[in-house]
Amino acid sequence: MTDDPRTEPLREWNRLARQNAENAIVSSMFEAGFNASEPIEKFSTWLLVGTAAVASFFITNADKLVPFIKHNGFLTCGVFLCLSCLFGLISRMFALRCKIQIATGDAVRKALPEHLAKYQEEEKKIKASATGLGIKLETGIRMEDVLSKFFAPLPRWVAWLARRQLNKHANNPQIAYLAAIKGLNQQGLFAALQAITFLGFLVAGFIFAAAI
Numbered sequence: 343m344t345d346d347p348r349t350e351p352l353r354e355w356n357r358l359a360r361q362n363a364e365n366a367i368v369s370s371m372f373e374a375g376f377n378a379s380e381p382i383e384k385f386s387t388w389l390l391v392g393t394a395a396v397a398s399f400f401i402t403n404a405d406k407l408v409p410f411i412k413h414n415g416f417l418t419c420g421v422f423l424c425l426s427c428l429f430g431l432i433s434r435m436f437a438l439r440c441k442i443q444i445a446t447g448d449a450v451r452k453a454l455p456e457h458l459a460k461y462q463e464e465e466k467k468i469k470a471s472a473t474g475l476g477i478k479l480e481t482g483i484r485m486e487d488v489l490s491k492f493f494a495p496l497p498r499w500v501a502w503l504a505r506r507q508l509n510k511h512a513n514n515p516q517i518a519y520l521a522a523i524k525g526l527n528q529q530g531l532f533a534a535l536q537a538i539t540f541l542g543f544l545v546a547g548f549i550f551a552a553a554i
Contacts, residue, residue, distance in 0.1 A: 365515045365516070368515075368516055369516060369519065372516065372519040372522075372523060373519075375523065375526065376440070376444050376522060376526065378526065378530070379437060379440045379441065379444070379526050379529060382433070382437065382526075382529055382530055382533050383433075383434065383437040383441075383529070385533060385537075386430050386433040386434060386437065386529075386532075386533045386536060387430075387434065389426070389430060389533075389536055389537060389540060390426075390427060390430035390431070390434070390536070392540075393423055393426045393427050393430065393536075393540055394427060396423060396543075397420075397423045397424075397427065400416075400419065400420065400423065404416065410550075410551055411547060411550035411551050412550060412553075414550070415546065415547070415549075415550025415551070415553075418546045418550065419543050419546050419547050419550070422539050422540070422542040422543035422546055423539075423540075423543050425535075425539040425542075426536050426537075426539040426540040426542075426543065429532045429533075429535040429536035429539060430532075430533075430536040432532045433529050433530075433532035433533040433536055436525050436526075436528045436529035436532060437529050439525050440522055440525040440526050440529055443521055443522040443525060444522050447518055447519070447522060450518075451518070458483070461483065465481050465482075468481060469481060489505075489508075493505070507520070507521065
């Protein structure tokens with residue numbers, strides 16, 4: 343019975359409905375994952391401020407600290423502090439990028455259905471009029487023209503990267519979330535590196551101080 347040609351439309355309907363539901367669930371999971379960006383950003387900011395304060399103390403009291411941890415120890419601890427600050431700044435940059443991408447994606451997902459719904463109503467009227475006149479018109483949104491107009495004022499390298507991303511993931515239904523998820527992963531990675539290098543500063547400080 344499953345091979346009956348009469349059931350083919352029903353089976354295709356079932357496949358599309360299941361596929362759409364699965365894609366919607368994955369999209370909701372991505373959107374829920376975006377909530378992790380804010381606490382990571384707060385942690386990174388708190389650690390960055392603390393690291394900057396420690397570095398300032400380290401520099402202003404260099405003459406008092408060098409006798410305890412020696413010259414090599416002071417340089418090693420300074421390198422760890424600088425790396426921690428650097429990773430913190432990079433994490434903050436990815437947090438800002440992720441926030442912009444999430445806000446932009448939300449705005450597009452909200453406005454796009456409204457514009458499409460309005461156009462579909464107009465398209466029905468146009469097709470009906472064309473049928474009455476016995477002519478055939480090309481309808482439908484020309485996405486290539488839309489993207490060309492959108493990319494036109496952007497820097498060439500930005501437009502090139504965006505087009506490359508679109509071509510690379512053209513068949514992925516989650517393409518709208520990929521860049522933000524990648525940014526979130528990088529934000530978390532550099533926040534982790536920031537914490538690790540700050541711990542490295544503490545460990546190095548204890549090691550050099552104990553070696554006296």
